[in-house]
Amino acid sequence: MLRYALRRIALLGLMLFGLVCITFTISNIAPADPAALAAGPDADRATVESVRHEYGLDKPLAQQFATYVTGLAQGRLGRSIVTGRPVFDDLCRYFPATFELVLLSMLLAVGLGVPLGMLSAVYKDGWIDHSVRVFAVSGIALPTFWCGLILQLVVAVQLGWLPTGGRLSLLTSPPAPITHLFLVDALLRGEWSTFGEALRYSLLPAVVLSLPCLASVLRVNRAEMVDILESDYVTAARAHGISSFRIVTRYALKNAMLPTLAIIGLRYGWMLGGTVIVETVFDWPGIGLYAVSSAIASDFEPIMGVTLLIGVNFMLVNLAVDLAYGWLDPRLRAA
Amino acid sequence: MRRSCIIIVTTAVVLAIAAAAPAVAFERAGDRKILVFSGGQPVPVLDPHVRYDWSTRMAQQSFYDALAKYNGNPPQLGPWLAETWESNPDATEWTFHLVHNAKFHNGDPLDAEAVRYSYARGLRLNKGIAWMLKDFLAPDGIEAVDPHTVRFKLNKPYAAFISFVPWWYIVSPKEVSAHEEGGDDGQKWLTEHEAGSGPFKMTRWETNTLYQAEAVPDYWRGWPQGDDKRLGGFIYRVIREAPPRRAALARGEVDFVTELTPDDYDELAKNPDYVVPNERGMTTFGIKFNNQSGPTADINLRKAIAYAMDYDALVAVYNGKATLETSPFPPAIGGYEAVPGIPRKDLAMAKDYLAKAPAATNGLELEYVYVQGLEEERRIGLVLLSALQPLGIKVNMVAEPWPTLVARGSKLETSPNMSAVFVTPVSTDPDVIAYQYHKNSWGQYFGMSFYNDPQVWTEIDEARAEPDWAKRAPLYRKIQDQIVTDAPEVFGMMANRQWTYHIYVKGFVYSPIRLTGEVDMYPLWIDAK
Numbered sequence: 001m002l003r004y005a006l007r008r009i010a011l012l013g014l015m016l017f018g019l020v021c022i023t024f025t026i027s028n029i030a031p032a033d034p035a036a037l038a039a040g041p042d043a044d045r046a047t048v049e050s051v052r053h054e055y056g057l058d059k060p061l062a063q064q065f066a067t068y069v070t071g072l073a074q075g076r077l078g079r080s081i082v083t084g085r086p087v088f089d090d091l092c093r094y095f096p097a098t099f100e101l102v103l104l105s106m107l108l109a110v111g112l113g114v115p116l117g118m119l120s121a122v123y124k125d126g127w128i129d130h131s132v133r134v135f136a137v138s139g140i141a142l143p144t145f146w147c148g149l150i151l152q153l154v155v156a157v158q159l160g161w162l163p164t165g166g167r168l169s170l171l172t173s174p175p176a177p178i179t180h181l182f183l184v185d186a187l188l189r190g191e192w193s194t195f196g197e198a199l200r201y202s203l204l205p206a207v208v209l210s211l212p213c214l215a216s217v218l219r220v221n222r223a224e225m226v227d228i229l230e231s232d233y234v235t236a237a238r239a240h241g242i243s244s245f246r247i248v249t250r251y252a253l254k255n256a257m258l259p260t261l262a263i264i265g266l267r268y269g270w271m272l273g274g275t276v277i278v279e280t281v282f283d284w285p286g287i288g289l290y291a292v293s294s295a296i297a298s299d300f301e302p303i304m305g306v307t308l309l310i311g312v313n314f315m316l317v318n319l320a321v322d323l324a325y326g327w328l329d330p331r332l333r334a335a
Numbered sequence: 336m337r338r339s340c341i342i343i344v345t346t347a348v349v350l351a352i353a354a355a356a357p358a359v360a361f362e363r364a365g366d367r368k369i370l371v372f373s374g375g376q377p378v379p380v381l382d383p384h385v386r387y388d389w390s391t392r393m394a395q396q397s398f399y400d401a402l403a404k405y406n407g408n409p410p411q412l413g414p415w416l417a418e419t420w421e422s423n424p425d426a427t428e429w430t431f432h433l434v435h436n437a438k439f440h441n442g443d444p445l446d447a448e449a450v451r452y453s454y455a456r457g458l459r460l461n462k463g464i465a466w467m468l469k470d471f472l473a474p475d476g477i478e479a480v481d482p483h484t485v486r487f488k489l490n491k492p493y494a495a496f497i498s499f500v501p502w503w504y505i506v507s508p509k510e511v512s513a514h515e516e517g518g519d520d521g522q523k524w525l526t527e528h529e530a531g532s533g534p535f536k537m538t539r540w541e542t543n544t545l546y547q548a549e550a551v552p553d554y555w556r557g558w559p560q561g562d563d564k565r566l567g568g569f570i571y572r573v574i575r576e577a578p579p580r581r582a583a584l585a586r587g588e589v590d591f592v593t594e595l596t597p598d599d600y601d602e603l604a605k606n607p608d609y610v611v612p613n614e615r616g617m618t619t620f621g622i623k624f625n626n627q628s629g630p631t632a633d634i635n636l637r638k639a640i641a642y643a644m645d646y647d648a649l650v651a652v653y654n655g656k657a658t659l660e661t662s663p664f665p666p667a668i669g670g671y672e673a674v675p676g677i678p679r680k681d682l683a684m685a686k687d688y689l690a691k692a693p694a695a696t697n698g699l700e701l702e703y704v705y706v707q708g709l710e711e712e713r714r715i716g717l718v719l720l721s722a723l724q725p726l727g728i729k730v731n732m733v734a735e736p737w738p739t740l741v742a743r744g745s746k747l748e749t750s751p752n753m754s755a756v757f758v759t760p761v762s763t764d765p766d767v768i769a770y771q772y773h774k775n776s777w778g779q780y781f782g783m784s785f786y787n788d789p790q791v792w793t794e795i796d797e798a799r800a801e802p803d804w805a806k807r808a809p810l811y812r813k814i815q816d817q818i819v820t821d822a823p824e825v826f827g828m829m830a831n832r833q834w835t836y837h838i839y840v841k842g843f844v845y846s847p848i849r850l851t852g853e854v855d856m857y858p859l860w861i862d863a864k
Contacts, residue, residue, distance in 0.1 A: 032736065032738030032739045032741075032742050033738060033741060033742040033745060034738065036738070036741050036742065036745065037737075037738050037741065039462060040386060040387065040462065040463050040466075041388075041741075041779075041780055042466050042467075042761070042779070042781075043462070043463075043465075043466055043779075044466055044775070044779070045778055045779075046461075047461055047462065047465065047466060050461060051462065082379045082380070083379045083380055083526055083542070084380070084522060084523060084526055085523075085526065090542075093542075149578050149579070152578075152579055152582050153578075153582060156582060156586060157582045157585050157586050160586065163586075163588065164574075164579055164582045164583045164586055164588055165574060165579055165583065166544075166545075166572070170362055170369075170371060170545065170547075170570050170572065170588075171362050171364070171369070280575050280576060281576060281579055282579070283544065283572075283573065283574050283575065283579065285541060285543060285544040285545075289543055289544075289575070290543065292575070293377060293379070293543055295736075296736065296737070296738075297379075297738065298736065298738035298739075
């Protein structure tokens with residue numbers, strides 16, 4: 001198991017370096033001039049050049065890359081040209097909001113997707129199965145921004161059940177930070193009304209963000225469960241008089257979770273990327289919104305910082321999934 | 336047991352959600368009302384000497400004061416920190432006499448030294464607003480004559496000097512110096528903090544998301560609506576997309592919004608719960624030709640396109656809420672004069688000019704580049720495409736992000752055949768518009784036509800150095816006439832400025848000199864229980 005883990009970690013380092021090369025190249029190929037934007041729309045050429053020099057954008061590309069990689073090794077992710085702030089500081093500020101949203105979405109997706117998948121498999125070809133499958137297809141097919149806007153219009157505006165966006169109401173102070181996750185910090189501080197408010201504000205964006213993952217988890221789980229429920233050992237268990245509930249939850253589910261885990265790992269990465277749209281629609285102050293602002297301004301270093309952060313997260317989660325696979329399936333460890 | 340636990344937890348969560356307070360029409364702090372304003376653009380840098388755009392300046396105007404201030408429609412320059420001012424006959428020396436009761440938020444008096452410091456800082460940093468004065472004023476040309484008198488000695492005459500003064504905000508030297516880091520002149524700190532004397536002070540700054548300010552009860556200038564009515568503060572909430580912004584307005588989460596679509600404004604105007612101001616703007620729209628490279632270097636082709644354009648359709652893009660340009664200068668600019676013969680749709684004349692354009696003889700395809708995401712520019716492109724079909728000219732519409740458009744327009748070789756450009760003047764002095772056609776503006780977004788008329792440049796240089804308006808005005812008449820004759824662009828329209836706010840918001844004062852969505856928070860109040 002240890003050798004397996006070390007092999008995966010070594011691969012991680014190589015993948016990260018590849019990601020750095022790709023993001024740097026793409027950011028610098030774009031025919032935009034971030035120095036002109038930072039200097040302001042009315043700035044003359046001399047002013048633009050002075051900003052370009054200040055941020056080292058007048059140096060050869062190879063030198064800029066070397067500076068960037070050296071900075072990365074020292075934990076520096078560069079500086080935003082628009083705001084002048086270190087990218088690392090900005091990411092620390094915005095990432096907790098995204099992480100909280102993704103975590104909540106993942107909980108919704110898995111918490112609903114697995115049981116619905118099981119239900120659908122158990123009542124295969126019944127009305128429950130058909131309804132759930134339609135729901136699953138819709139979750140994958142419908143664009144995230146459309147779902148977000150429609151839910152916002154119906155649930156927030158027409159029905160008035162939930163707010164349109166933000167993380168807390170305008171005059172509510174966030175709980176004193178421990179984890180920087182408002183829900184967790186509010187619980188830890190015993191601020192129940194803040195917890196309730198934070199939950200209200202996070203529900204709509206979390207539901208929208210969870211839909212594609214929920215649909216995928218549901219479909220994969222259903223497919224696996226259907227196969228497993230038709231297998232010999234399940235038939236034998238039934239013949240021994242073991243209850244259906246126990247067979248489904250104790251015998252079949254564990255085996256069905258292997259591919260489901262892989263989907264969850266992949267979907268985490270998708271979710272991180274998907275926050276760009278959800279955070280924009282719901283004004284959720286996370287890295288997605290930060291990435292949008294930076295992209296609009298062609299602010300390269302924040303864009304690279306966000307990409308690297310998402311990439312690292314994605315790789316770490318998939319590493320965790322691979323390790324979990326190894327733990328769940330002894331045959332993989334032996335191989 | 337497990338099932339009952341699940342039921343209890345679920346019920347608790349639902350109750351927690353339900354127990355949290357619902358949205359209210361406006362916020363309150365004690366017995367004061369807080370106005371919530373929403374737009375799509377954040378405030379990346381608050382430092383008044385580093386950056387400005389509409390959202391940034393709205394915040395800066397709230398936290399800071401300047402020597403003078405624009406007000407009203409048409410915008411009039413009036414005293415603010417300076418009670419009076421005068422200049423010498425050749426406009427190379429300007430003396431300002433300050434009020435005696437202005438003070439910064441930290442309680443320090445605002446004196447001539449603070450003014451000197453602030454202007455010197457702006458020139459030293461050479462960012463943001465510096466372009467307005469840096470060719471005419473050096474830091475050592477600013478003198479604090481006494482605590483309430485400051486003198487500016489320009490290195491050459493510049494008649495437009497006074498028109499830029501309202502945008503040079505005064506910062507507290509003590510606060511800025513106390514927060515300097517590594518010789519940065521306090522830039523890092525002022526990015527997210529303020530050191531001003533304005534009617535509001537900052538209480539919360541969540542970059543890209545939310546900015547909160549509270550009113551200064553003893554603001555040195557007092558409150559025009561009366562202290563009992565004034566706001567307790569305001570919140571600027573960034574909602575990037577128009578539909579959620581509109582949804583927030585409908586739900587009562589915000590009181591005042593900007594940057595909705597023309598269709599949204601039309602619909603909201605029918606609702607008696609909202610006020611939808613509809614005011615003539617100063618932002619001009621032009622389809623700028625590349626005057627020196629490619630087929631559009633031929634004046635006959637440019638005129639052919641200008642006469643083929645469907646100008647009524649430009650106004651229709653804004654549902655009728657736009658005014659066609661009658662000059663390169665907006666009417667609110669000093670020296671404006673409607674230029675007779677500015678092109679309007681005339682297909683016969685268009686074909687006449689086309690016949691004189693060699694590039695067009697075998698059919699032609701021209702690129703029209705517009706800003707990605709700006710729906711109005713896209714629709715204008717469609718109008719152009721349709722208008723040029725009778726001339727046999729194909730239009731290739733290309734959407735580019737704004738940074739890319741700016742980058743392309745910075746060089747003659749890459750500047751597109753036709754570019755969609757909005758320009759908002761930052762002062763009422765005609766130099767600010769005329770100079771866009773000067774060769775020194777080549778490479779900037781408003782100069783991406785690379786307009787080439789040395790006679791006009793000479794007249795622009797002469798006009799900006801002439802302090803006597805009686806001699807300046809005729810020069811600007813000639814400049815306007817010649818620019819129209821040279822047809823460097825299709826002179827489009829000025830879209831009206833619109834906002835929407837709840838009917839209980841009072842005190843809104845429109846001034847076209849303010850940028851796009853910018854609103855002066857100072858005179859506003861909420862008339863509701």
